[in-house]
Amino acid sequence: xxxxxxxxxxxxxxxxxxxxxxxxxxMQLWLNGELGQGVLPVQGQQQGPVLHSVTSLQDPxxxxxxxxxxxxxxxxxxxxxxxxxxxSSESVKSLTELVQxxxxxxxxxxDGKPPEPxxxxxxxxxxxxxxPLSGHSALSIQxxxxxxxxxxxxxxxxxxxxxxxxxxxxxxxxxETILGLTQGSVSDLLARPKPWHKLSLxxxxxxxxMQLWLNxxxxxxxxMDMKRMEKKAYMKRRHSSVSDSQPCExxxxxxxxxxxxxxxxxxQLKKPRVVLxxxxxxxxxxxxxxxxxxxxxxxxxxxTQLNLKTSTVINWFHNYRSRIRRELFIEEIQAGSQGxxxxxxxxxxxSGRAAPSSEGDSCDGVEASVEATDGPGxxxxxxxxxxxxxxxxxxxxxxxxxxxxxxxxxxxADEEGRxxxxxxxxxxxxxxxxxxxAPAAGEDAATSAAPPGEGPGAARDGAPRSSALPSTSxxxxxxxxxxxxxxxxxxxxxxxxxxxxxxxxKKKAANLNSIIHRLEKAASREEPIEWEF
DNA sequence: TTGCAGTCAATATC
DNA sequence: GATATTGACTGCAA
Numbered sequence: 001x002x003x004x005x006x007x008x009x010x011x012x013x014x015x016x017x018x019x020x021x022x023x024x025x026x027m028q029l030w031l032n033g034e035l036g037q038g039v040l041p042v043q044g045q046q047q048g049p050v051l052h053s054v055t056s057l058q059d060p061x062x063x064x065x066x067x068x069x070x071x072x073x074x075x076x077x078x079x080x081x082x083x084x085x086x087x088s089s090e091s092v093k094s095l096t097e098l099v100q101x102x103x104x105x106x107x108x109x110x111d112g113k114p115p116e117p118x119x120x121x122x123x124x125x126x127x128x129x130x131x132p133l134s135g136h137s138a139l140s141i142q143x144x145x146x147x148x149x150x151x152x153x154x155x156x157x158x159x160x161x162x163x164x165x166x167x168x169x170x171x172x173x174x175x176e177t178i179l180g181l182t183q184g185s186v187s188d189l190l191a192r193p194k195p196w197h198k199l200s201l202x203x204x205x206x207x208x209x210m211q212l213w214l215n216x217x218x219x220x221x222x223x224m225d226m227k228r229m230e231k232k233a234y235m236k237r238r239h240s241s242v243s244d245s246q247p248c249e250x251x252x253x254x255x256x257x258x259x260x261x262x263x264x265x266x267x268q269l270k271k272p273r274v275v276l277x278x279x280x281x282x283x284x285x286x287x288x289x290x291x292x293x294x295x296x297x298x299x300x301x302x303x304t305q306l307n308l309k310t311s312t313v314i315n316w317f318h319n320y321r322s323r324i325r326r327e328l329f330i331e332e333i334q335a336g337s338q339g340x341x342x343x344x345x346x347x348x349x350x351s352g353r354a355a356p357s358s359e360g361d362s363c364d365g366v367e368a369s370v371e372a373t374d375g376p377g378x379x380x381x382x383x384x385x386x387x388x389x390x391x392x393x394x395x396x397x398x399x400x401x402x403x404x405x406x407x408x409x410x411x412x413a414d415e416e417g418r419x420x421x422x423x424x425x426x427x428x429x430x431x432x433x434x435x436x437x438a439p440a441a442g443e444d445a446a447t448s449a450a451p452p453g454e455g456p457g458a459a460r461d462g463a464p465r466s467s468a469l470p471s472t473s474x475x476x477x478x479x480x481x482x483x484x485x486x487x488x489x490x491x492x493x494x495x496x497x498x499x500x501x502x503x504x505x506k507k508k509a510a511n512l513n514s515i516i517h518r519l520e521k522a523a524s525r526e527e528p529i530e531w532e533f
Numbered sequence: 534t535t536g537c538a539g540t541c542a543a544t545a546t547c
Numbered sequence: 548g549a550t551a552t553t554g555a556c557t558g559c560a561a
Contacts, residue, residue, distance in 0.1 A: 181541090319555085
């Protein structure tokens with residue numbers, strides 16, 4: 001529809017917004033033959049010309065700013081560099097070059113001395129940096145992303161983490177300078193990267209940036225420069241503010257009040273962050289166990305029972321679902337890499353495990369359900385024997401185990417044989433449908449009842465067990481394993497192959513359980529059977 | 534309308 | 548001070 005509209009009633013350039021211009025640029029590129037025929041997966045010819053032309057439009061990566069060619073060569077330390085070359089192929093090189101090219105010209109490339117002519121930059125720190133904000137850089141990077149071969153997100157983040165830690169570079173700096181993201185996002189990204197095939201175009205962007213950055217031989221130096229500049233700026237500011245007496249606003253973060261005027265008022269508007277109490281979280285988790293996709297009514301009930309805003313409950317479910325999903329991804333990846341080489345797990349393995357554990361565990365429902373209860377103490381007491389340990393023990397044990405498929409749960413058998421829905425796919429689609437209508441069974445009753453006192457544990461046990469492992473990544477992984485490696489020379493393959501692993505499966509199962517449950521319910525109930533996944 | 538992806542930014546933790 | 552967690556928000560797609 002949009003295309004039709006655009007083709008028949010194009011707006012004049014001057015009337016277009018940045019975003020609105022994008023399609024026209026794309027069209028132009030396409031007309032020039034620079035976008036290749038498909039746009040996407042580009043096999044053979046893609047890179048070279050395309051990229052160039054694209055980049056020529058504007059600089060792809062923010063980072064460019066820190067012109068550093070002149071910088072000596074501390075490279076020695078520059079650990080990252082070494083690898084890149086080996087892996088890189090022509091195309092990669094071109095990418096890398098692209099990344100760097102823009103830099104010099106852009107700013108102060110002049111005498112090797114990064115601008116930083118003053119701290120003023122501080123206030124608008126961003127400017128120099130790259131934030132993709134500007135439509136420009138965004139566009140070009142998008143092109144790069146579109147052209148990019150499949151990347152090993154896990155491997156990339158792993159290397160980035162190594163480089164950052166090895167060189168004592170912070171996530172914040174890296175994020176703001178290289179990725180145009182905040183620290184929290186970077187942390188999240190590095191700890192729980194999603195597999196390439198699961199990423200949207202936008203989601204791939206930071207990985208492309210990271211890859212390009214890794215391929216940049218001067219990456220570390222550049223960042224170091226930035227770091228120094230920042231420090232200087234900070235010192236200056238601090239200095240001046242001090243000397244100027246106190247008046248200066250509290251070191252309000254890097255905001256850039258160009259003029260004095262605004263700062264104050266904002267504070268007022270800020271609404272306090274909601275922090276859910278452990279009990280509330282537990283209740284929500286339990287509710288999730290029983291119904292990952294609660295009906296509006298259920299949500300309302302939960303909200304009232306927990307004395308939360310419905311929007312909070314809704315958000316919580318959204319966040320929880322997507323975060324659990326992500327955990328599963330990394331689980332898979334880890335499982336996969338583990339299968340082949342023990343080492344790989346190092347960084348993300350840790351982080352992945354650690355953080356998620358809390359939520360992740362809950363995802364089986366196991367831990368969550370138990371622990372929470374009302375009296376933490378009581379609950380805990382019980383745990384030891386049961387669930388609690390299940391969580392811990394199972395892993396190792398199961399790991400050794402062969403295919404969990406054998407898991408006791410009769411469910412498994414069933415699921416295996418069936419179409420088996422993708423983790424969420426089915427969920428989203430059909431999942432919700434049946435519920436609203438028929439959920440009667442246990443749903444609402446259960447859910448609503450659940451939170452507070454609840455605990456029939458109905459879901460928790462039954463659910464988790466099964467092990468249907470939705471295709472999610474499996475297929476994808478299999479799909480096209482290497483295109484990227486060849487290009488970017490990333491050692492590890494993306495995706496997970498040996499996802500046979502249990503803990504993983506369990507989680508998925510947990511997640512899927514309710515879905516399956518509903519499906520079965522619906523099926524037995526003669527719901528038209530058009531649920532295919 | 535609903536769900537999701539991707540982020541931000543406030544907090545918690547380390 | 549750096550990193551991790553997480554509630555909320557935005558934009559998009561079905």
